[in-house]
Amino acid sequence: MKKNVLIIGAGGVAHVVAHKCAMNNDVLGDICIASRTQKKCETIIESVLRKNHLKDSTKKLYSRQVNALDIPSVIQLIKDTKSEIVINVGQSYVNMSVLEACIETGAVYMDTAIHEEPDKVCENPPWYANYEWKRKERCAEKGITAILGIGFDPGVVNAWCALAQKKYFDTIDTIDILDVNAGSHGKYFATNFDPEINFREFKKVWTWIDRKWVLQKVHSIKVDYDFPVVGKCPVYLTGHDELHSLSKHIDANSIRFWMGFGDHYLNVFSVLSNLGLLSEKPVKVAEGVEIAPLKLLKALLPDPSSLAPGYTGKTCIGNFIRGTKNNQEKEIFIYNICDHAECYQEVEAQAISYTAGVPPVAAAILIASGVWDVKKMVNVEELNPEPFIALLDTMGLPTEVIETPVGFEAPVIEPLETV
Numbered sequence: 001m002k003k004n005v006l007i008i009g010a011g012g013v014a015h016v017v018a019h020k021c022a023m024n025n026d027v028l029g030d031i032c033i034a035s036r037t038q039k040k041c042e043t044i045i046e047s048v049l050r051k052n053h054l055k056d057s058t059k060k061l062y063s064r065q066v067n068a069l070d071i072p073s074v075i076q077l078i079k080d081t082k083s084e085i086v087i088n089v090g091q092s093y094v095n096m097s098v099l100e101a102c103i104e105t106g107a108v109y110m111d112t113a114i115h116e117e118p119d120k121v122c123e124n125p126p127w128y129a130n131y132e133w134k135r136k137e138r139c140a141e142k143g144i145t146a147i148l149g150i151g152f153d154p155g156v157v158n159a160w161c162a163l164a165q166k167k168y169f170d171t172i173d174t175i176d177i178l179d180v181n182a183g184s185h186g187k188y189f190a191t192n193f194d195p196e197i198n199f200r201e202f203k204k205v206w207t208w209i210d211r212k213w214v215l216q217k218v219h220s221i222k223v224d225y226d227f228p229v230v231g232k233c234p235v236y237l238t239g240h241d242e243l244h245s246l247s248k249h250i251d252a253n254s255i256r257f258w259m260g261f262g263d264h265y266l267n268v269f270s271v272l273s274n275l276g277l278l279s280e281k282p283v284k285v286a287e288g289v290e291i292a293p294l295k296l297l298k299a300l301l302p303d304p305s306s307l308a309p310g311y312t313g314k315t316c317i318g319n320f321i322r323g324t325k326n327n328q329e330k331e332i333f334i335y336n337i338c339d340h341a342e343c344y345q346e347v348e349a350q351a352i353s354y355t356a357g358v359p360p361v362a363a364a365i366l367i368a369s370g371v372w373d374v375k376k377m378v379n380v381e382e383l384n385p386e387p388f389i390a391l392l393d394t395m396g397l398p399t400e401v402i403e404t405p406v407g408f409e410a411p412v413i414e415p416l417e418t419v
Contacts, residue, residue, distance in 0.1 A: 002368050003029030006083035008068050008098055009090035010040035012305040012349060016357025017087055018044045019347040022053040022061055027368050030060040032081045038065040047348050068094035074101035083107055085367060087360045092116045092197060096131055103144050108367055110360050112151030114241040121280055122204035125213045126244040139377040146377040150363045151356040153179055153317055154242035158380035159388050160319045160334045161250045168332055172252040172323040176408055180260030182230035183313030183340045189268045190302040192352035196294055199278045206239040208247040208255040212418050219266060226406045227316045229337045233260045245379035308350040311340035315351045320408040333405035336397055362391045
């Protein structure tokens with residue numbers, strides 16, 4: 001049984017990961033939280049102890065300082081902490097350095113988002129082929145379990161696709177992943193996770209249509225959908241991580257991702273974009289200092305973890321899947337509802353962090369018990385989805401399935417470019 005967990009990162013998602021690991025430390029062992037800013041790790045630990053979430057008080061919960069881009073330092077940290085499972089929830093820029101450290105030490109590797117280079121945005125698809133999948137052979141040779149994108153989207157939505165293919169359909173025509181936050185944080189403008197990573201997602205829209213990559217304009221295609229519980233909300237066609245593995249591993253004609261945005265968000269986004277404040281390219285200010293406008297904007301906006309107190313409303317993330325079963329046309333909507341206030345009451349976090357932070361802990365438990373310790377690199381849809389979904393049901397993220405859902409009708413999408 002593998003045990004002892006190293007959490008890389010100290011943001012909102014790491015906060016949830018730490019709480020849930022502590023609540024299951026009888027299985028997962030000692031827990032170390034490591035970040036460039038050790039004080040942030042200590043703040044998380046204070047929250048875990050305040051909520052009395054350390055299940056086994058004989059196990060350690062502690063922090064370390066680390067530069068996750070420094071591979072030798074991460075290697076030494078893994079060795080010093082005797083960590084056998086590494087949950088990487090730092091910025092996506094550090095993914096490959098943390099993965100390299102895991103390959104070197106033999107530790108399990110997990111992340112919740114695809115790797116990015118700071119100076120490259122929305123590279124050509126499939127994104128996983130640019131970095132992660134180049135390490136597949138080395139992981140297999142050394143017997144390293146590496147699970148990519150084990151948050152919610154990517155992550156749980158990938159498992160739902162695998163479940164749909166295994167249980168609900170003989171053939172799949174379309175998968176539409178719908179993500180809407182119908183909550184309110186009360187701020188004039190804020191992002192629910194790292195603003196820098198958030199805004200980089202909205203530079204290009206690569207989507208999988210008719211078994212090829214199609215490029216579309218950002219926020220140009222909208223559908224109003226009547227979601228369970230949260231009601232009718234607008235969603236926009238958007239590029240996203242999970243499309244880049246699902247297009248390879250799930251036999252479907254089209255796989256698309258839609259995210260909810262309100263008019264206020266889009267108006268502010270448009271102004272910021274038109275002013276050049278969403279650029280990742282450094283500019284020189286009058287004093288000769290160089291700074292990327294996007295990094296300045298991140299410093300000005302509220303810290304996503306600060307949004308949790310007083311956050312109201314719910315999220316709904318689901319897969320609308322259309323295909324056939326026993327030669328009959330079939331549609332299902334498989335989804336989760338998460339309540340911001342309930343998340344704060346449980347772990348002092350908002351629902352966006354909660355939905356991303358619980359799944360890697362469920363995966364860690366499955367790895368520790370040997371169920372998902374596959375000794376190779378995989379995306380979530382390549383694993384048996386049923387034990388994962390069943391475990392999430394007990395950890396605060398229950399899955400619901402509607403077999404006669406409200407129909408989702410996407411407009412005809414004319415490509416600007418195809419690959």
